[in-house]
Amino acid sequence: MNRVCTEHLTPGMILAKKVIGPDKGVVLEPGAAMTQEHIEALRTLGVSAVFVRFPAHMEPQREIERQVQEHVRNFFIFVDPDHEAFVELYRIAVQRSLKAFRDGWIIPCEEVLHAKNVEHLSDLFFKDAGEPGDIVRHEVGLASFPDIYFKIREVLDNPKSSAQDVARVVNTDVGFSAKLLKLVNSPFFGFSTTIDSVARAVSLVGVKEISTLALGISTINYFQNIPPELMDMRTFWRHSLRCAVFAKLLAAKKNLPSDRFFTAGLLHDVGRLVIFKNMPYASVEALLYARSDMVPLVEAETAVLGYNHTDVSKLLLEAWKFPAVLIDIIAHHHAPEIAHAREEAGIIQFADIMANVAEISAGGLFALPGMAQEDWKLLGLMPRELTLLINLHDEHFEEITSVLL
Amino acid sequence: MEPLKPASLTLRKTPPISTREFAELRRFIYDLVGIDIPERRKYLLENRLGPRILQLGLRNYSEYLMMLHHGPDKNTELKYFFTKITTNETSFFRDTKQLDVFETHVLKNVLQECEAAGNKSLHIWSAGCSSGEEPYTLGIMLHEILRMSIIGWKIQITANDLSPDMIAKAQAGLYGEYALRTTPKDVVDRYFIKETQGYKIHPKVQKLVSLGLINLNDKLAVKRVPKSHIIFCRNVIIYFDDAVKQKLISNFYDNLLPGGYLVLGHSETIHKLSRVFQPLIKPGGIVYRKST
Known part of the structure; x- marks a missing residue:
């Protein structure tokens, strides 16, 4: 006996338990082969x-494969079906979902994927009466941003800052410095020796890198009071952390300063929180x-609001005086072609896509955004390398999550 | 039993749409219904229409366009086509706060004014009614306000949608739990009949609603709609570009009786598009009024 979502039913399947209607009458008796009308x-x-x-005549294994493929395919509805990266990602997603299924994952039904109601909420502005700038001004006005953030930024803004200066600031917050040390000591960051002090971390990783990492970590703590009906914060940050992990892996492959990309990945959707x-x-x-149109969330934001989360991220991070390079790649991760650093923005774009793929069999809700051929080519990756990337992610993701969330 | 071979998995299941075909289809859709499909939605369109092309035994999108233009069954196919390029997600009593604003500040006033003028007739137009939840919600609301005195009224709710699937669903008036998830239980008990196949809207509500297909981009079709006291058009205009929106808003203006009201979706406003309406801003929603 198998539980099958209504959208995956095909004529010929035999009902195993009766279905009862609202008036307690029997809609369908068990034992009957179902027709299209049923x-x-x-x-x-x-x-x-x-x-x-x-x-x-239906082989159970094949039937499960069909349902899994149907489910996974939904997430690829927005992308170029001839794009070599997406074809490979589709294969990966199907394999992962089949494995998850064998481990007890239940293919979510369409209904479960519907968003919840939030009738009690109200907006700060009516659409068109509020631009991204208005929301950001409101947000920044409210801000009680962690003190440590501003101190780090001062250090970062001062070209004469030394490793000691950073260490001194970070050490003022015990919980925070412990997090930072745990993070750089995790196997994912790959240092051969144990880093036992912030000063040592700074000298190994670099003033700029440690500071941007610190900015990223302090931001996680800032956003609370997001209505849980919309998206719980853990789900949001788990997606962001996956993106951070992929961004760091992709950057390291290209010998780019990978810790900066970790931070960019971590904050890539920050505008959405606002x-x-x-x-x-x-x-x-x-x-x-x-959900109902199966379009990427960024596309739906543009349709409903007239702007999307990257517009908000840009203004927010500018108001918070984040380093310009970070703002550039975060603000353009859905449109690398207009970024100053196209290739770098493309890394975040692809890291975000990979994070979405990793989530398909782990509670993912939204269609994958697309990626232009040009941006994929700039990454210089071969499709066959993607499996390794996702395996590395799987290896390190939970550990990083336990440190930061 | 052989395991699934990853190499055999492909995303491409239907013929690819060429740049020229996409441009032609985009033009066709825009001219017909006023919805612009941007370039970045090309593959979405391909995924939505591709299976139909295979089903019809056609080779490519040019042949499909030819069929939509000149085929002997083009009107039937167009209806199918509409269901593929539009989507719908609604429920009963969706956006309760906005409906409260509507009930308190609009509907009750309009009813009083009609009564004072000695003309107990009311026309509401639900333009973009999807599978009927909105017009039926309005019908229920009228029953709740007028109670027994509703018999003295001549009420019509004209409910239109572009998608024949949606109109057929509205006509059946049969809904599942999901559509009723925001409806108070006592309302369900009073206005729905529990059947084995679902919850059926009560005939006393259904008879207030007159359903039909409409293409809001078709000015003549819009002109045939009786003059309205109130127009509901929620979550429809987001599909249109500004030029079409403007045209639509002005058609709505023409359809409304003096002092009539236009109600849009919660996150929709028209202040960039039109200044002819007077916005009434209430906590929970904006409604637009035509001058008396």
């Missing part, structure tokens, strides 16, 4: 899944639109 009736009724047996916080109702519209 399936349509279940859809109308809003039944999300039923228990079935497969008829003799939108959630200030425009919760419009955010729901966007979430519903993204």
Whole structure:
């Protein structure tokens, strides 16, 4: 007996348990081979899944494979089906989902993927009455940003700052310095010796790198009070951390300063938090639109709000005086072609896509955004290298999460 | 049983759409329904329409366009085509705060004004009614306000949508739990009949609603809609570009009786598009009024 979502039912499957309607009448008796009409009736009724047996001609393994492929394919609806990277990512996602299924993962039904209701929320501005700048001004006005952040920024802004200066600032917050040390000591950061002090970390990793990493970590603590109905903060930051892990791996392959990319990945969607916080109702519209139309969330934001999270990220990070290089690659991760550093922005774009792929069998909700051929080519990756990347991510992700979340 | 061979997995299942075909299809859709499909949605369009092309035994999108233009069954196919390029997500009593604003500040006033003028007739137009949740919600609201006195009224709610699938669903008036997730339980008990196949809207509500297909981009079709006291058009205009939005808003203006109201979706405003309406800004929503 298998539990199958209504959208994956095919005629011929045999109902294993009866289905009851609102008036307690029996909609369908068990034992009958289902017809197209039966399936349509279940859809109308809003039944999300039923228990079935497969008829003799349906091989259970093949049937599961079909359902998994159908499910995974939905996430690729927005991308170029001839793009070598996406073809490879599709294969990876199907394999991962099949493995997850064998380990007990249940293919989520369409209904489960629908966003929740947030009737009690209201927006700060009506659409068109508020530009990204207004939301950011409001947000920055409220800000009680962690003190440590501003101290780090002062150090970062001063060209004469030394490793000692950074260490001194970071050490003023015990919890924070412990986090930073745990992070750089994790196998993912790959130092052969144990780093037992912040001063040592700074001398090994560099003043700039440690400082930007510190900026990223302090931002995680800043955003609270996001309505949990929209997206719980853990889910949000887990996605961001996956992106950070992929960004660091991709940057390291290209011999770019990888810790900076870790931070950029960590903060790539930060504007979305500001939108959630200030425009919760419009955010729901966007979430519903993204789900019902199966378009990437960034696309739905543009349709509903007239701008998207990258517009907000840009203004927010500018107001917080983040380093310009970071702002450039974060603000353009959905449009590397207009970034100053196109290739670097492309790294974050692809890291975000990989993070989405990793999530398909782990609670992912939204269609993958696309990526232009040119930007993929700039990465200089071969499709066959992607499996290794995702394996490295799997190896380190939970550990990094336990340090930072 | 052989394991699944990864190399056999491909994303491409349907014929690719060429640049020229995409441009032609984009033009066709825009001219017909006023929805512009930007370049970045090319593959989305391909994914939505591709299976249909295979089903019809066609080789490419040019042949499909030819069929939509000149085919003997072009009207039937166009209906199918519409369902593929639009989507719908609604429920009963969605956006309750906005509906409260509407009930308190609009509907009750309009009813009073009609009554004072000795003309107990009311026309509401639900333009973009999807599978019927919105017009039926309005019908329920009228029953709740007027109670028994509703018999003395001549009420029509004209409900239109571009998608024939949606109109068929609205006509059936049968809904699942999901559509009723925001509806108060006592309302469900009073206005829906529990059936084995789902919750059926009560005939006393259904008879207020007159359903039909409409293409809002078709000025003549819009002109045929009776003059309205209130127009509901929620979460429809986000699909259109500014030029089409403007045209639509001005058609709505023409359709409204003096002092009539336009209600848009929660995150939609028209202040950049039109100054002819007077916005009434209330906590929970904006409604637009035509001058008396």
